[in-house]
Amino acid sequence: MEDSTPIAGAAVGNLKLWMPAILWLIALFVLSTSVFSAANTSRIIEPILRFLLPSIRDATIAMLHGLIRKAAHFINYCVLFWILIRGPMAGRPYTALMLCVCYAFLDEGHQILVPGRTPSLYDVALDSSGALFSRFLNAATSEPL
Numbered sequence: 001m002e003d004s005t006p007i008a009g010a011a012v013g014n015l016k017l018w019m020p021a022i023l024w025l026i027a028l029f030v031l032s033t034s035v036f037s038a039a040n041t042s043r044i045i046e047p048i049l050r051f052l053l054p055s056i057r058d059a060t061i062a063m064l065h066g067l068i069r070k071a072a073h074f075i076n077y078c079v080l081f082w083i084l085i086r087g088p089m090a091g092r093p094y095t096a097l098m099l100c101v102c103y104a105f106l107d108e109g110h111q112i113l114v115p116g117r118t119p120s121l122y123d124v125a126l127d128s129s130g131a132l133f134s135r136f137l138n139a140a141t142s143e144p145l
Contacts, residue, residue, distance in 0.1 A: 017088045024083050025103065028076055032107050037116040041069060073123055077104060077130035078137075085138050093135055100131035 034040070045065050049056060056064075077100050084096035104127035111117040 014088070020087055021080070021083050024080055028080065028103070028107055029110065031072075031076070032111050032114065032117065034114050034116040038065070038069060039116060041065070070123075070126055073126040074130035074133070077127040078134040081131040081134035082138070085134075093138060097131055097135050101128045104128055104131075 030036070042065055045068055046061050049061050049064055053060075080103070081096055081100050084099060085093055089096040089099070101124075104124045107127070108119040108121070108124050111119040
């Protein structure tokens with residue numbers, strides 16, 4: 001009988017390496033559900049803005065709410081790239097970048113099926129820009145080849 005322990009150990013090691021990325025991908029999936037639609041996030045973000053800026057106008061609140069939501073796209077994919085490049089895709093930044101772009105498309109495609117959400121190629125561009133920005137940071141902080 002053959003001993004499969006090295007193979008099983010490698011599989012567990014790979015899973016541990018991928019776990020932060022998998023958890024982040026799940027978080028991104030949850031963020032693209034109707035729970036985090038603009039109508040629902042406005043119930044949290046708008047009162048905070050009104051508290052912080054009491055004399056703010058409704059139009060400004062709507063604009064800031066939109067900017068916060070779009071900034072979240074950018075930041076979430078910055079983080080995704082960083083998790084990938086520091087973990088399972090270390091040394092393969094372009095593969096990590098392509099995975100981020102592909103997941104951005106899948107995420108927006110998922111929103112076609114979600115009530116209260118609207119898919120947008122602009123969001124894919126924001127997501128991809130976040131991942132690309134993270135790549136630039138990674139390249140700037142990496143040792144030269």
